[in-house]
Structures are given as structure tokens and as C-alpha cells.
Amino acid sequence: MSSIIETIENEIRNLETAVRKENIGHIISIADGVARIEGLSDVMYNEMIEFPGGIIGQALNLNEGEVGSVVFGDISGLKEGDEVKTTGRLFSVPVGMCLLGRVVDALGNPIDGKGPIEAKEFFPVEKIAPGIIPRRSVNQPVQTGIMSIDSMIPIGRGQRELIIGDRATGKTTIAIDTIINQARINDEGIASGDPEFRPLYSIYVAVGQKNANVARTIRTLEQADAMKYTIIVSAPAADNPANQYIAPFSGAAMGEWFMSKGKDALIVYDDLSKQAVAYRQISLILKRPAGREAFPGDVFYLHSRLLERAARLNEENGGGSLTALPIIETQAGDISAYIPTNVISITDGQIFLETDLFNQGIRPAIAVGLSVSRVGSSAQTKALKKVAGQIKLQLAQFRELAAFAQFGSDLDPKTKAQLDRGSRIVELFKQPALKPFSMEVEVGIVWAMQNNFFDDIPLDQITRAKLSLQDHLQGRGSSVLESIKKKKELTDDIAAALRKTVEEWKQTWSND
Amino acid sequence: MLKLKDRRQRMLVKRMVELSLKDGIPDSERVSAVLSAVRNQTPRSHRTILRAYLAAIRSLTRESTLEVVHAGALDSQGIDSFRKGMETRMNRNLMLDSREDPSLIAGSRVTIGDHVWDASLRGLIARLID
Numbered sequence: 001m002s003s004i005i006e007t008i009e010n011e012i013r014n015l016e017t018a019v020r021k022e023n024i025g026h027i028i029s030i031a032d033g034v035a036r037i038e039g040l041s042d043v044m045y046n047e048m049i050e051f052p053g054g055i056i057g058q059a060l061n062l063n064e065g066e067v068g069s070v071v072f073g074d075i076s077g078l079k080e081g082d083e084v085k086t087t088g089r090l091f092s093v094p095v096g097m098c099l100l101g102r103v104v105d106a107l108g109n110p111i112d113g114k115g116p117i118e119a120k121e122f123f124p125v126e127k128i129a130p131g132i133i134p135r136r137s138v139n140q141p142v143q144t145g146i147m148s149i150d151s152m153i154p155i156g157r158g159q160r161e162l163i164i165g166d167r168a169t170g171k172t173t174i175a176i177d178t179i180i181n182q183a184r185i186n187d188e189g190i191a192s193g194d195p196e197f198r199p200l201y202s203i204y205v206a207v208g209q210k211n212a213n214v215a216r217t218i219r220t221l222e223q224a225d226a227m228k229y230t231i232i233v234s235a236p237a238a239d240n241p242a243n244q245y246i247a248p249f250s251g252a253a254m255g256e257w258f259m260s261k262g263k264d265a266l267i268v269y270d271d272l273s274k275q276a277v278a279y280r281q282i283s284l285i286l287k288r289p290a291g292r293e294a295f296p297g298d299v300f301y302l303h304s305r306l307l308e309r310a311a312r313l314n315e316e317n318g319g320g321s322l323t324a325l326p327i328i329e330t331q332a333g334d335i336s337a338y339i340p341t342n343v344i345s346i347t348d349g350q351i352f353l354e355t356d357l358f359n360q361g362i363r364p365a366i367a368v369g370l371s372v373s374r375v376g377s378s379a380q381t382k383a384l385k386k387v388a389g390q391i392k393l394q395l396a397q398f399r400e401l402a403a404f405a406q407f408g409s410d411l412d413p414k415t416k417a418q419l420d421r422g423s424r425i426v427e428l429f430k431q432p433a434l435k436p437f438s439m440e441v442e443v444g445i446v447w448a449m450q451n452n453f454f455d456d457i458p459l460d461q462i463t464r465a466k467l468s469l470q471d472h473l474q475g476r477g478s479s480v481l482e483s484i485k486k487k488k489e490l491t492d493d494i495a496a497a498l499r500k501t502v503e504e505w506k507q508t509w510s511n512d
Numbered sequence: 513m514l515k516l517k518d519r520r521q522r523m524l525v526k527r528m529v530e531l532s533l534k535d536g537i538p539d540s541e542r543v544s545a546v547l548s549a550v551r552n553q554t555p556r557s558h559r560t561i562l563r564a565y566l567a568a569i570r571s572l573t574r575e576s577t578l579e580v581v582h583a584g585a586l587d588s589q590g591i592d593s594f595r596k597g598m599e600t601r602m603n604r605n606l607m608l609d610s611r612e613d614p615s616l617i618a619g620s621r622v623t624i625g626d627h628v629w630d631a632s633l634r635g636l637i638a639r640l641i642d
Contacts, residue, residue, distance in 0.1 A: 020639065021629050039626035041626050
């Protein structure tokens with residue numbers, strides 16, 4: 001008996017008896033996810049602060065006598081007078097491979113009912129973006145599987161490409177297609193056993209969306225078997241604005257982990273307009289001065305510091321990358337509004353989607369004239385660069401001529417030919433959702449178009465012809481596709497073999 | 513703290529606060545004298561000024577009060593030497609507010625403004641639970 005007592009006594013003696021110093025404050029008021037706190041004289045900007053019940057906040061306003069803080073999570077249990085403590089830490093979220101296949105909230109807590117996440121590492125949500133020295137230029141492609149994007153507006157690993165357009169124009173679809181295509185490429189690459197293959201992991205951050213939409217996205221990714229390479233961070237419309245504000249930063253922290261380990265990751269922010277609205281709400285409650293459209297003065301910095309974290313690191317720093325696809329929703333196609341212009345100026349290009357094109361059945365509804373990738377063809381494989389070099393110019397000329405041609409009936413043969421080619425390219429680039437093409441198939445189809453194999457096919461048959469050519473390439477022309485995939489360029493031998501395969505297809509093709 | 517938009521009002525409150533301190537600590541006699549002077553002159557926005565003055569004095573009092581809560585009895589000499597030690601540490605004069613609280617179980621809890629040093633058993637248990 002005495003030994004038992006001695007054991008307990010020893011346990012008590014071994015307990016930490018050092019005096020613990022704390023910096024505390026008291027809630028003066030709390031509403032709409034924002035608390036005003038008296039005290040906390042030692043608190044630092046963006047420091048994590050602890051409310052009763054384990055609720056976490058972040059100090060955003062440091063005034064002379066009080067601190068303004070956002071509160072993450074349920075604030076219904078908090079009241080005026082409650083004690084608040086500083087933690088001396090920055091707000092961090094779990095990171096690592098264990099998050100793949102999981103759906104988490106803005107704080108990194110699992111919300112998919114698949115049990116706790118056993119994370120060994122945590123990364124701060126606010127982190128200074130990599131500087132100039134550790135970066136290298138973007139030169140590896142992110143294959144979206146969408147033919148019009150891969151051929152005309154190529155995206156590279158480490159790039160920031162904005163997807164912008166009105167509501168219901170297919171912005172999310174482009175992002176989801178890209179994630180699904182990465183999963184397909186990852187599966188093929190891992191199965192091939194190629195030691196140089198670098199899988200691209202995806203993070204989808206849903207901000208201010210309806211829960212039903214997020215559930216549909218998850219289901220789509222599950223059906224495509226893409227969840228195993230994907231993390232979903234969800235801060236739906238029902239969440240408090242603080243969670244909607246922090247969710248993209250949490251996602252960026254998760255993506256940065258992959259980059260820091262020399263891996264490649266893709267992050268989709270869907271969408272940053274809603275994050276800006278949540279930030280505006282927080283800022284107005286914190287009584288920060290309002291500027292244009294009532295947004296606070298630092299809303300540009302909100303997005304620039306987030307998107308600057310997307311980078312491609314050089315070999316000395318692991319060679320990892322984080323590619324960002326932010327989404328912005330415009331109102332009535334107005335890209336000159338405050339948030340769209342801000343994000344356009346921050347990113348390395350934009351894919352602009354038009355309601356009119358969408359309603360005409362041209363999907364993805366990409367406005368070629370307004371869309372650009374500032375990284376350019378350096379993020380394209382040599383094969384695709386070779387076959388798609390002129391296509392953007394041809395399509396832009398077509399759009400210009402098509403508008404002009406409406407005024408007159410007599411057109412010279414050259415203009416007619418340009419119009420004809422343009423309409424065929426438009427038809428060729430029509431692509432249903434969730435049906436991404438592989439790079440080699442894209443090369444085959446665009447090559448066939450550029451070499452006039454579609455010229456005698458009626459416009460309404462182009463889509464059918466494209467699918468037929470795809471089947472033929474994947475069947476009888478699989479060896480050619482394999483060569484393109486392996487060499488990633490269109491050598492004379494491969495081009496000759498491709499011509500032979502396409503000619504074979506053309507002989508079997510019937511316009512009926 | 514109550515914020516005043518008018519610069520002259522801010523300066524007046526600042527002066528009132530300066531006059532209310534003795535050795536850096538709000539002094540009741542001086543505060544009474546200041547209040548009496550203000551009452552006689554009745555400046556514009558009298559109530560607003562007094563509210564700002566109250567908030568400033570409240571904050572200063574909190575910052576210069578050494579609150580020692582202890583579970584068992586402590587001798588006054590020990591507490592006084594502790595106060596002197598804390599004054600040296602904080603580099604300012606402090607008013608002592610000492611009281612016994614059995615709910616701490618054992619040990620003590622010291623507070624100056626928003627700084628808390630918790631060496632109580634209750635605090636230790638709370639940390640263990642966390």
C-alpha cells in the first residue's frame with residue numbers, strides 16, 4: 001500500500017510546478033463572429049487567441065486599449081466578460097499526406113465523418129511567400145484536359161491562373177475537370193513506375209458556397225476516383241465570416257506542405273469574391289475604414305499575399321510547386337469591378353468565361369480575346385506547342401471577322417476560309433464537363449484540325465468526328481499516342497505515323 | 513478605453529489624468545481635487561470628458577494594482593517584500609490588493625493589469641485538464 005502512495009506522491013512531485021505567466025483580457029462585446037477584447041497588451045498581430053471552451057480566435061485589430069479579434073467556430077457559448085488568453089502562436093492547421101481524401105473545415109477539423117486526422121505536422125495559415133531567390137520560372141505544364149485551355153491558355157506548375165466569369169458559366173467545372181484530369185494522370189504515372197513522374201495533388205477550397213454544391217463536388221470527385229489525391233477545405237455560406245475569410249489561407253498552408261516537401265500541388269480557391277465579401281463584413285464590424293465598394297483598404301493585400309504563395313521552387317529548395325487557380329465571380333460580365341481588377345492584376349493570366357457563349361452552347365465558354373496565360377507556351381509540351389501555335393490567333397481573327405461579317409454578304413474567299421476554319425475550331429473545342437482529354441489525344445486532334453482533316457466535315461458533325469478520331473487514336477493509333485506521351489514532342493517520325501493513323505480514320509469516317 | 517474625437521478634449525483628459533497621479537499611481541485626494549476643479553469650470557461636453565477620465569483612471573488603476581490572491585494565510589511582511597520585488601520587476605509603483613481565496617486550494621495567483629502569474633493548485637489542475 002505504501003508503495004502505491006509513494007508512486008502517486010512521486011507523480012505529484014514530478015508535475016510541473018513552475019509559475020505560468022499568462023496575458024489575459026476580457027470580452028467587451030461579441031457579435032457576428034467578431035469580439036472586442038479589453039486587455040491582451042502582449043498580443044501580436046494575427047496571433048491565435050484562446051477563448052473559453054477551447055474556441056480559437058485571431059487578433060486582427062490592435063488598438064490602444066482593446067483588441068479586435070475574429071472568432072472561428074461557434075460563438076454562441078461566449079459572452080461579455082469571458083476571459084481570453086494569448087497563446088504566443090500563429091494560427092496553424094494540420095498538413096500532410098494524411099489529409100488526402102478528406103474533407104475538412106477552415107480550421108483543418110475533419111467534417112466527413114471518416115474519423116480524426118492523425119497529422120504529425122502543422123503549418124501556420126499566414127506565411128510569407130517564397131522570395132525571388134528560391135523560385136524558378138514556370139516550365140512544367142498542368143494538363144487541365146480541356147483542349148481549348150491546354151492549347152491556347154496553357155497553365156504551368158507554380159502559375160496563378162484566374163478563372164473569371166458570371167454565375168453559372170462553368171468556372172467550377174473547369175477547376176473540377178482539372179482536378180479529375182490530375183487524378184487520371186497520377187494513376188497512369190504511378191502505374192507506369194516512371195521514377196521521374198511527379199504526381200500533382202489537389203486542394204479544393206470551397207468558400208461561401210451552398211452545402212449542396214459542396215456535396216455535389218465531393219460526389220463528382222469520388223465518382224471520378226479523384227478524392228484520393230484531393231483535399232477539400234469547406235467554409236460554406238452557413239459558416240461564420242471568419243471561417244470564410246481564413247479558409248483559403250488554410251488551404252494554402254496545406255498546399256505549401258506539398259511544395260516544401262518537393263512535391264507538386266494544385267489549389268483551387270472557389271471563390272475569392274465570397275472571401276472578399278466575408279473579409280469586408282469582418283472589417284466593417286471591426287470599424288476599419290471602408291474604401292471602394294465598402295471593401296477595406298487592404299483587400300488587395302488580402303489576395304496578393306495569398307496568391308503570392310503559389311510558386312515553383314528551384315532544385316536547391318526541393319523543386320516543389322504550388323499552382324493556384326483562383327475563381328472570381330463577376331456581376332453582369334463586369335471585369336472592371338474592384339475585386340476582379342485586383343485579382344487580374346495579381347495573377348499570371350485569366351480564363352474569362354462569357355454567359356453569351358455559354359448560352360450559345362459553346363462550352364467551356366472561354367472568351368479567347370479576353371483570356372491569356374502570361375506564362376505562355378513555356379508551360380506547354382513541345383508537341384502541343386507545335387500543333388497549337390497558331391490556333392489562338394486564328395480563333396481571335398475568326399471572332400473579329402465573324403462580328404464584321406454580319407454586316408455584309410459578299411466576302412472574299414480568304415475571309416470565307418478564315419471564318420470556316422474558325423467555326424470548325426470553335427466546334428472542335430466544345431467539350432462536355434468531366435470528360436478531360438489526355439495530352440496526346442489533344443495533340444492528335446489539334447494536329448488533324450491544323451492539317452485540314454476536318455475541312456470537309458459539316459459543322460454539325462465536327463463533335464462526332466472528334467470523338468470518332470479520339471476512339472480511333474486510342475484504339476488503332478495507341479502506339480502513336482504512346483510515342484507522343486513518351487517523347488512529349490512531335491518528331492518527323494511521329495508526325496508521319498500520326499498522319500497515317502488519321503488518314504486511316506478519315507477513310508473509315510462517314511458524314512452520315 | 514473611451515476615444516475622444518476632439519483633440520482639445522483629449523488634451524484636457526490627459527492633463528486631468530496627469531494631475532491625478534502621485535508616484536505614478538492614481539491618488540484619491542488628487543482625483544477629488546481634479547473633479548472639483550472640473551465641476552467648477554464645467555467644460556463643454558462635461559459628461560463625455562468625465563467618462564473618458566473614468567476609463568483612463570480605471571485602466572491606470574488596473575495597471576498599477578498588484579492583486580495577490582492566496583489560498584492560505586500569508587504574513588504581511590512577506591507580501592510587502594513581494595510587492596517591492598514586483599515593483600522592481602515592473603519598474604513602477606504598485607498598489608497592493610491582497611485577499612484570501614480558498615477555492616485556489618493551494619498556492620497563489622498574482623495579477624497586474626492583464627498579466628497573470630498563476631501558481632495555484634486550481635490553475636495547475638486546469639492546465640492538466642487542458
